[in-house]
Amino acid sequence: MTASGNGKIRDFGDRTFKVVGTRPIRHDGADKVTGRAVYGADVQLPGMLFGQVLRSPHAHARIRSIDTSKAAALPGVRSVITGADLPAPASADEMIDLGEGPARVKYLRDNVLATDKILYRGHAVAAVAATSLHVAEEALLMIAVDYEVLAPVVDVLTAMKQDAPQLHDGMTTRVFGEDTGKKSNIAAQMRDELGDIKKGFEEATHIAETEVHTATVHQGYIEPHNGTAQWSQDGSLTIWTSTQGAFTAQKQIAAILGLTVGRVRVIPTEIGGGFGGKIPSYVEPAAALLSQKTGHSVKIVMTRTDTFEGTGPTPGSCVRVKIGVDGAGKITAGEAWIAFESGAYPGCPVGAATMCVFACYKFPNAVVDSFDVVVNKPRSFAYRAPGSTHVAFAVEKVMDELAEKLGRDPVQFRLDNIAEEGVRRSDGVVYPRIGARECLEVVRDSDHYKSALEGPNRGRGVALGYWFNVGLKSSVTASVNADGTVQLVEGSTDIGGTRTSIAMQFAETLGLAAHDINPSVGDTSTVGYTDVTGGSRVTYATGWAAYEAAEDVKRQMIERAAMVWELDADQVEYHNGAFRTLDGSKSIGFKALAGKIDDTGGTVVGQGAVDPAAGVGGSFSANIADVEVDRETGKVSILRYTAVQDAGKAIHPSYVEGQMQGGSVQGIGWALNEEYSYTDEGRMANPTFLDYRIPTALDLPMIETIIVEVPNPGHPYGVRGVGEASIAPPPPTICAAIKNAVGVNLTELPMRPDRVAAALKVAKPSIVAG
Amino acid sequence: MSKIHVRCTINGDPQEFLCEARQSLLEVLSEELGFTGTKEGCNDGNCGACSITLDGVLVDSCLVLAVEAEGKQVATVEGVAGPEGLHPLQQKFLEHAALQCGICTPGFLVASKALLEAKPNPTEHEVRHWLAGNLCRCTGYDKIVRAVLDVAGQEK
Numbered sequence: 001m002t003a004s005g006n007g008k009i010r011d012f013g014d015r016t017f018k019v020v021g022t023r024p025i026r027h028d029g030a031d032k033v034t035g036r037a038v039y040g041a042d043v044q045l046p047g048m049l050f051g052q053v054l055r056s057p058h059a060h061a062r063i064r065s066i067d068t069s070k071a072a073a074l075p076g077v078r079s080v081i082t083g084a085d086l087p088a089p090a091s092a093d094e095m096i097d098l099g100e101g102p103a104r105v106k107y108l109r110d111n112v113l114a115t116d117k118i119l120y121r122g123h124a125v126a127a128v129a130a131t132s133l134h135v136a137e138e139a140l141l142m143i144a145v146d147y148e149v150l151a152p153v154v155d156v157l158t159a160m161k162q163d164a165p166q167l168h169d170g171m172t173t174r175v176f177g178e179d180t181g182k183k184s185n186i187a188a189q190m191r192d193e194l195g196d197i198k199k200g201f202e203e204a205t206h207i208a209e210t211e212v213h214t215a216t217v218h219q220g221y222i223e224p225h226n227g228t229a230q231w232s233q234d235g236s237l238t239i240w241t242s243t244q245g246a247f248t249a250q251k252q253i254a255a256i257l258g259l260t261v262g263r264v265r266v267i268p269t270e271i272g273g274g275f276g277g278k279i280p281s282y283v284e285p286a287a288a289l290l291s292q293k294t295g296h297s298v299k300i301v302m303t304r305t306d307t308f309e310g311t312g313p314t315p316g317s318c319v320r321v322k323i324g325v326d327g328a329g330k331i332t333a334g335e336a337w338i339a340f341e342s343g344a345y346p347g348c349p350v351g352a353a354t355m356c357v358f359a360c361y362k363f364p365n366a367v368v369d370s371f372d373v374v375v376n377k378p379r380s381f382a383y384r385a386p387g388s389t390h391v392a393f394a395v396e397k398v399m400d401e402l403a404e405k406l407g408r409d410p411v412q413f414r415l416d417n418i419a420e421e422g423v424r425r426s427d428g429v430v431y432p433r434i435g436a437r438e439c440l441e442v443v444r445d446s447d448h449y450k451s452a453l454e455g456p457n458r459g460r461g462v463a464l465g466y467w468f469n470v471g472l473k474s475s476v477t478a479s480v481n482a483d484g485t486v487q488l489v490e491g492s493t494d495i496g497g498t499r500t501s502i503a504m505q506f507a508e509t510l511g512l513a514a515h516d517i518n519p520s521v522g523d524t525s526t527v528g529y530t531d532v533t534g535g536s537r538v539t540y541a542t543g544w545a546a547y548e549a550a551e552d553v554k555r556q557m558i559e560r561a562a563m564v565w566e567l568d569a570d571q572v573e574y575h576n577g578a579f580r581t582l583d584g585s586k587s588i589g590f591k592a593l594a595g596k597i598d599d600t601g602g603t604v605v606g607q608g609a610v611d612p613a614a615g616v617g618g619s620f621s622a623n624i625a626d627v628e629v630d631r632e633t634g635k636v637s638i639l640r641y642t643a644v645q646d647a648g649k650a651i652h653p654s655y656v657e658g659q660m661q662g663g664s665v666q667g668i669g670w671a672l673n674e675e676y677s678y679t680d681e682g683r684m685a686n687p688t689f690l691d692y693r694i695p696t697a698l699d700l701p702m703i704e705t706i707i708v709e710v711p712n713p714g715h716p717y718g719v720r721g722v723g724e725a726s727i728a729p730p731p732p733t734i735c736a737a738i739k740n741a742v743g744v745n746l747t748e749l750p751m752r753p754d755r756v757a758a759a760l761k762v763a764k765p766s767i768v769a770g
Numbered sequence: 771m772s773k774i775h776v777r778c779t780i781n782g783d784p785q786e787f788l789c790e791a792r793q794s795l796l797e798v799l800s801e802e803l804g805f806t807g808t809k810e811g812c813n814d815g816n817c818g819a820c821s822i823t824l825d826g827v828l829v830d831s832c833l834v835l836a837v838e839a840e841g842k843q844v845a846t847v848e849g850v851a852g853p854e855g856l857h858p859l860q861q862k863f864l865e866h867a868a869l870q871c872g873i874c875t876p877g878f879l880v881a882s883k884a885l886l887e888a889k890p891n892p893t894e895h896e897v898r899h900w901l902a903g904n905l906c907r908c909t910g911y912d913k914i915v916r917a918v919l920d921v922a923g924q925e926k
Contacts, residue, residue, distance in 0.1 A: 006916065023867070025865065030856070033850075033860040033872075033875055034807070034847065034850070034856070035806065035808070035846065035847035035848045036807070037872055038806070039873060041806075042806035044801075134792060222819055222907055223811065224810070270871075272811075272871050272873025273870075273871045273873060303813060304811070304813060304814065495871050496871060496908060652867075654866070655867055657867075658870055658910075661909060661910035662908045662909050688812065688814055688816060689811075689814075689816035689905060694905060694907060695910075696898075696902040696903075697898040697901045697902050697911040698901075700911055702912050702915070703912045
């Protein structure tokens with residue numbers, strides 16, 4: 001039984017495979033369609049208590065005092081904690097590596113339970129453990145907090161002003177890594193330079209520029225954050241949680257609680273979506289502390305509103321981009337100015353934005369200035385290709401404007417400047433083999449692009465996006481069963497079918513079938529260190545670890561065959577799914593040989609541990625959108641949508657298509673609907689799925705896909721991670737389509753109906769006709 | 771708070787439970803009776819992850835008080851598959867790769883089953899309209915809609 005597929009594939013490679021590229025049913029499929037799969041909130045332990053977290057109603061305030069006595073006296077309440085109960089960090093500067101970047105322990109800790117200062121509405125203030133959820137909720141209402149309310153600042157340009165309310169008393173701006181000693185909300189200013197920007201713009205015959213604004217948007221996973229903690233009397237702590245990385249959670253929880261990692265075991269449950277938002281730990285340390293104080297296990301599940309108000313969305317931003325081209329239509333220079341709202345604490349993904357901003361094209365000269373700015377919003381965290389969507393919106397708009405100025409087809413203009421192998425990105429990285437050109441050529445040659453789009457108020461847009469992908473550490477252990485099946489334990493939490501894409505690479509390497517492998521996700525006590533499920537790295541890096549584990553099994557099985565045949569191991573080789581003597585006189589299949597392992601020394605266990613530093617190969621994604629604009633309401637309907645992406649090699653094409661479709665639709669939501677809408681007091685006015693409107697099935701057409709396969713030379717099977725690049729192109733694609741439909745040039749996300757309608761009112765009829 | 775005695779059937783089996791008046795049916799199903807396949811995504815009727823049927827009517831179990839189940843037939847995702855194996859919808863969801871993280875899947879299956887019982891041959895638009903109360907953040911809905919249309923014999 002295999003899956004069916006509707007998407008197209010354009011393979012630029014020359015290898016054939018048996019398992020890779022097929023579409024087996026995912027190994028965890030039956031559990032997930034029958035309701036048996038256990039997610040974080042489903043954890044039930046004997047004697048378990050329920051925790052709840054009290055959150056600040058103010059966006060910016062000082063805590064004068066907290067009185068928990070009434071809450072603690074409520075029958076059924078077992079413990080009430082505040083920030084004072086968390087241990088102080090070892091030092092104010094202690095940092096830990098979260099896989100996708102370092103984090104300051106003090107900030108992580110203050111984000112879990114505030115100590116003196118409230119920095120955003122929804123900031124955790126206290127937590128309660130009680131015998132029932134409802135008693136815990138009642139207790140929260142009985143905690144008296146005396147706040148000194150301060151003026152909030154919730155947008156990046158205001159926060160950067162000298163007279164803006166300051167979030168952190170001691171924070172000073174670091175410019176190019178040097179502390180200026182100057183107090184401001186700008187935590188850091190950075191610059192990348194390439195070539196000679198002045199000369200580049202002097203060579204330009206046409207220059208276009210834009211300033212865009214993007215709203216704070218949330219990853220919007222359907223499963224709220226959760227954590228269940230059991231602090232044993234022997235001092236060890238076990239945590240069950242929905243996390244993108246058990247080891248990263250272990251590190252954070254241990255650091256926040258002042259424990260060594262060896263005392264903390266994190267068991268990752270099934271996870272109901274993450275998209276970058278489930279890398280940080282929020283409720284787990286509070287649950288742990290409550291467990292320690294009560295002697296019971298404690299479960300905390302966030303509400304949806306807590307999830308919006310109290311967890312890390314993507315930064316809102318202001319991005320300015322200016323690009324020059326010469327008379328031949330070649331880019332001569334690019335300048336970018338990128339300011340991101342980090343939220344309550346510094347450290348947002350603005351650095352990633354600088355790596356992506358000019359990544360799609362050849363820029364001989366470039367300057368990229370970037371700013372990490374604190375505002376009174378939740379501390380932002382990664383959201384799918386973090387930073388790339390913001391800058392793609394600005395750059396692709398400018399590229400369209402330049403094509404228009406030059407009188408060229410926008411796809412051909414992009415192809416004339418496309419990034420390729422050997423090109424140096426503005427942050428200094430030189431590209432290996434990449435598939436940007438192939439993606440755009442596939443767009444140009446697609447049925448969709450060649451089709452006619454007729455009718456009033458309809459327009460088509462095309463845009464390109466990028467994510468650089470990461471490698472990081474992954475571990476896999478594989479045990480051979482006597483029946484020839486294999487138990488494979490891997491360390492990456494599976495958010496989208498990666499157990500299967502990992503198992504398939506193992507199977508391919510040993511000539512087995514995908515369902516001969518029984519993959520499972522390990523915890524911090526049962527598998528080697530593995531970094532987060534993020535950075536589009538799991539099928540790439542953990543898949544590579546599975547390949548290494550299979551090679552290890554292969555070496556050991558060669559030894560077993562040699563033992564059976566009473567030969568030296570160097571007289572035996574693996575060939576095409578079987579083991580044979582070099583002279584070809586004897587041969588035995590994997591399964592038959594597995595039947596003899598108990599008589600030749602016992603269990604065969606293979607291991608793979610990788611940390612690919614280079615060769616991850618970035619992934620490019622191109623979109624085509626046809627839209628229709630309702631002139632009266634400003635509502636934009638998507639008539640047809642195609643996503644094209646370079647997967648290197650699609651291990652399981654159905655799940656590659658799924659990443660492309662899902663990322664595109666998240667980008668569509670970001671483009672048209674989604675935003676944190678703030679009141680003057682700094683309160684999110686729409687913290688529910690009713691008012692924070694993510695796309696529904698009714699808002700969308702089918703998302704057509706074309707997988708491009710330009711094999712990545714930096715992976716045994718040519719894989720490029722596909723998880724993230726797909727979210728970057730939708731906003732500029734749709735923006736261009738709206739412009740082509742009704743002539744308005746929007747510069748702010750989301751492109752809500754009221755914004756489109758307002759732009760149509762001021763648009764001149766001559767532009768509309770164009 | 772004193773508890774109320776409720777009698778109903780769940781997936782065809784007689785069931786009795788005690789609950790507080792303030793408890794939702796979702797809370798009782800998942801936290802007390804072990805039907806954890808019914809998921810909480812929002813607890814305010816906007817995501818559909820807790821979809822169940824009550825006397826055959828599709829509802830968000832977070833918006834139903836547990837006491838309202840008295841005398842009713844409750845059907846959850848755990849009852850979709852029979853002893854003979856997976857329901858065709860479950861099978862097609864797997865074949866079409868119509869799930870990624872899987873948290874919304876139980877709700878989509880319950881809602882899709884209710885759709886096909888009400889309307890065995892829906893158009894794509896009818897499927898999208900019916901399922902608009904179920905949010906999925908991973909798939910972009912394409913493969914979910916195809917899976918439902920496939921079961922209905924409507925996929926092109």
